[in-house]
Amino acid sequence: MADTMTPSQRHDCMAAIHSSSTKPEIRLRKSLWALGFRFRINDKRLPGKPDIVLPKYRTAIFVHGCFWHGHSGCDKYRIPKTNSDFWTNKIERNKARDQEVWRRLEAQGWFVLVVWECELKKKVLPDTVSRVSNNIKENGVLFSQFREYRRKVSEVYRKEIASKKRMESKLLDEIKGMKSSCSPLK
Numbered sequence: 001m002a003d004t005m006t007p008s009q010r011h012d013c014m015a016a017i018h019s020s021s022t023k024p025e026i027r028l029r030k031s032l033w034a035l036g037f038r039f040r041i042n043d044k045r046l047p048g049k050p051d052i053v054l055p056k057y058r059t060a061i062f063v064h065g066c067f068w069h070g071h072s073g074c075d076k077y078r079i080p081k082t083n084s085d086f087w088t089n090k091i092e093r094n095k096a097r098d099q100e101v102w103r104r105l106e107a108q109g110w111f112v113l114v115v116w117e118c119e120l121k122k123k124v125l126p127d128t129v130s131r132v133s134n135n136i137k138e139n140g141v142l143f144s145q146f147r148e149y150r151r152k153v154s155e156v157y158r159k160e161i162a163s164k165k166r167m168e169s170k171l172l173d174e175i176k177g178m179k180s181s182c183s184p185l186k
């Protein structure tokens with residue numbers, strides 16, 4: 001990609017790329033919807049405002065432009081020869097920011113999927129959609145296992161607390177009984 005854009009063209013281009021939904025992203029959304037997945041889009045409540053959020057599967061999806069997010073090994077990720085330092089730095093910063101966002105989401109128990117724009121070209125779209133849909137379902141299984149585990153742990157914990165309380169009150173009763181039978185006034 002040669003850097004032949006004027007500053008205003010570059011501004012328009014960046015604005016278009018950073019706008020909320022791009023064509024490939026819409027393609028992915030439509031495909032997932034058709035498969036029965038339901039989701040929120042551009043959820044501002046989550047770190048990095050993920051493009052597609054599937055709460056039921058605890059999965060957040062980012063559709064990344066290959067150039068802006070530095071898709072390594074991809075044809076669309078070619079640093080322009082002019083101003084190459086500027087572009088390299090800019091894209092490295094984007095990549096660092098992406099990683100920070102993924103880290104924060106994972107810390108909140110979200111599974112993060114990244115889909116590159118080049119994977120949403122019409123020719124490869126069906127393969128990508130089936131891969132993504134499998135990943136989402138796997139995440140869903142893990143998430144429900146995790147919820148089941150958490151439910152069991154809290155059940156065990158509740159039972160422990162209850163039996164501890166029973167023991168405490170039994171002990172208290174015994175102590176009270178001892179006190180009354182040992183009373184010097186009797």
Ligand SMILES: [Zn+2]
Binds near residue numbers: 119
């Ligand atoms: Zn790519």
